[in-house]
Amino acid sequence: MRIVDLLAPEAIELGVSVASKPDAIEKLISLHEGAGNLNDVQAYREAILAREAGGTTAIGEGMAIPHAKTDAVAKPALAAITVPDGVDYEAPDGKPSNLLFMIAAPSDGDVHLEVLARLMTMLMDVDWRNELLGAKDAQEFLKLIDDKEREKFPEEPAEEAPAAAAPAADAADHIQVLAVTACPTGIAHTYMAAEALAQQGEKMGISIKVETNGSGGAKNILTKDEIAAADGIIVAADKNVEMARFEGKKVVITKVADGINKPEELINRAMSGDAPVYHHTGGGGAAAEESAEGESLGRQVYKHLMEGVSHMLPFVVAGGIFIALAFLIDTIMGAPQDGNFGSNTAVAAWFKGIGGVSFGFMLAILAGYIGQSIADRPGLLVGFVGGAMAAAGCTFAEPAGQAVSAGFLGALLAGFAGGYFMLWFEKVCEHIPQALDGMKPMLIFPLVGLAFIGLFMCAVNPFMIMLNQAIADFLTSMGDAKILLGLLLGGMMAIDMGGPINKAAYLFGLASIENGNYDMMAAVMIGGMVPPLAIALACTLFKDRWTETELKSAPVNYIMGLSFITEGAIPYAAADPLRVIPACVCGSAVAGAISEFFGCTLMAPHGGIFVFAVVGNWPMYLVALACGAVVGCLMLRVLKKPAEKA
Structure with a gap:
């Protein structure tokens, strides 16, 4: 499969005039729709807008690559427009965008991903981009793409990694700089950052190897020997990547956009040693490390909280609907609105029981994934148990729980306290003899974490229960x-x-x-x-x-x-x-x-x-x-x- 197999002539429009970013998005979506690439236009539009809400997909240098991976896509495809006057697409460099590709990727199947990766790497060639902007019609536009792909990737099998992920120069002894690139969708920015770093390394005469963590999985994976011998390491990622392998190495950690826009600066930092020595704490990978260096405490807390909420919501939504259906069924059946309302009929009782089970996981899931977001896997058990203890209202006097819950606030406290405790304890355990490393995740972390959260929640739950009850009483009395x-x-x-x-x-x-x-x-x-x-x-x-x-x-x-x-x-x-x-x-x-x-x-x-x-x-x-x-x-x-x- 080649790029032109994904880009139909009817999905290309040259010399377009668009007034705004939403206008450009609608134009590209309409091209996809006209080419028969979508099975649900509205759902695809929502996916595109949701991706843009998380940060602009404008790359800078006149390019924008809006993209979405969703079931609304009928087949993997591209749409493209050129905008001679440019459009404000909120690019990081403040420049208008005049070359826009929109990627439509289906949720299942990865055959097309390497093809898209090729396009991303090709777009880093400024002269070739200018040729695309000067194309007279769709056929010339497609020919330029096909010629460039055959030149850069001659008869390359789809399963091979793109050139951007290969060393930029032959190194006699070792590769000087290693890099990892990743973005949330793993379609566009991942490969463009890889190509930019590879090109810059070649210009500077520095050997470089880039591992890409795209939607098709990690490619061109860095080996232990390469990591041990490297002079510097760059991680340009907007999602979690495997970081434990870089223990003790100087690592430049930044966002993926910097890999595209600031490759020379990143390579110079890596080569000069202008980066902190990385010590793995079990936290959430690159994103968490960057947060620790460049984000406010409030922003970090917000991200951990949203991680818990996003995992909790399916349990609450599905469980809440089932419980509400139980009440609706009893109402339709004319059942009395007594203490058994919602379970007076067999069908209603089934819905209420299943919904209650789902609903019952709410606080444990919330706290568990907050803990995991902070401290990685060791934080999951501690947060999960702490959330369950908050829901049960466990105290020293009633260790098995009681009728009154510590509620949502108790679960939040459990997640954050448990997560940060485990983050601290993992640092303490760095001094344990290496021979005991295998015991940490299976024995030491769970036992110490469980003991801590058990004591902590039994101590704070009475106060959280009182606070929770006071809030409930206040709302009831309003x-x-x-x-x-x-x-x-x-x-x-x-x-x-x-x-x-x-x-x-x-x-x-x-x-x-x-x-x-x-x-x-x-x-x-x-x-x-x-x-x-x-x-x-x-x-x-x-x-x-x-x-x-x-x-x-x-x-x-x-x-x-x-x-x-x-x-x-x-x-x-x-x-x-x-x-x-x-x-x-x-x-x-x-x-x-x-x-x-x-x-x-x-x-x-x-x-x-x-x-x-x-x-x-x-x-x-x-x-x-x-x-x-x-x-x-x-x-x-x-x-x-x-x-x-x-």
Whole structure:
């Protein structure tokens, strides 16, 4: 398979004029759609937007490579456009992008990955990029690609690694610099960074070997002998890679974008020894090490917390829906709403039992994966057991647990305390004789970690139980004041649309579910649904306030809003934050307040309109959603000025 097998002529458009990044994305998606590369256009669009929300895919030097790996892709494919005037794609160098490829990769199958890797390495050739920009038509564009690929990779089997991953020069005794590149999707940046480092090494006369950790797995893997003999090591990665092998070596650890944009600087640092000696602590690999050097403590805590939440959510969502279905079934069957409500009928009892089992893992999974994010595998057991002890309410007086739980806050404390304890203990164990290394992961770490978390949780759980109970009592006693809380939570969901404030409100809703206060989660979800709906409605009713590109993309936000994907509003908020964000906050706050006023409840913390059947008082929940969307829409009409038409 060659690159031209993935790039159809109908998926190429040259000399395009696009006004913005969203406009460019839509153009590329439409080319994929027209070429029959997608089986679900909306799902693919969401995957692309989600990838962009995590950081721009613009490389710099006029290039952007948006990409997504998803089941929405029918077959591996490329789409390409050239933009003579350039488009602001939020590139790291601030320059407009004029050559854009969009990669559509299916979730299963890796045959195409090496082919895409070739394209990424070829794009590092500036002269060849200029030839592509000067192509007169799609056929010339394809011929330039095919000729370049055959020149650079003559009859190379697909399973071989790309040239970027090979040594840049022959070394008499050893390879001077070793490097590892990796990005979250493993499709674009991984190979471009590898090629940039290889090219720069060749220019400098320095032998270099690059290991790529792409979607197809690690290629050109560094050997023990190479690592031992290397003068310097570079790890340019935005995801965890195997780091223990670099113990005692000077390692330059940075983000993958620096491998593309700053290869000379990285190689000079590696060769000069301007890097700290790496000591493996069992933490989360390259990403964790970079965090320790360059990120604030708050950012590190946030990343560990999100690691726990992301693993916990499937248990809560599925379990919550099953429990809610149990109540719905008993309601339909006319069962009495007594102490057995939700399990009066056999079917309802089955749903409630299975849902309860899934739900019961919530705190243990949360704490376990926070611990693992901090201390790698040794932190998993400690966090998991600590979370389970928080859920059970274990104390010295009641070591087997009691009826009152330490709740969400107790699990958070267990995850962070257990994780950081194990991180510290691993450093202590560095001085243990090497002959005992094999006993550390199977005996020493588990025993010491379990003893610590057992003592720690039994000591702190009484205080966490009191705090948890006080919060629950306060929420129960709020009465009409809950409307203000609903207003606050709903508004927070729209302030940064997926950012830390949005996540804080969402976590509060999750914690409230664990405490049995399901109305808070209802206010949170409806607050997150309003911004895309308000924007879509405003684009429908007040077309003079929006650009042609924004109007064209607006209908998608109806679907994203109803699906509880707040991020659909981000492109509009980014284009005009001082007007769009306040309008969305107002609409979301109104929706959250109305939801609380009518006592709407939600046991499933995700799903949007698809879980409305299990919402308590769902008719008024719909009313709250409609009111919030209308208020946000009207605020947009008032705040936004008429758009300038091209």
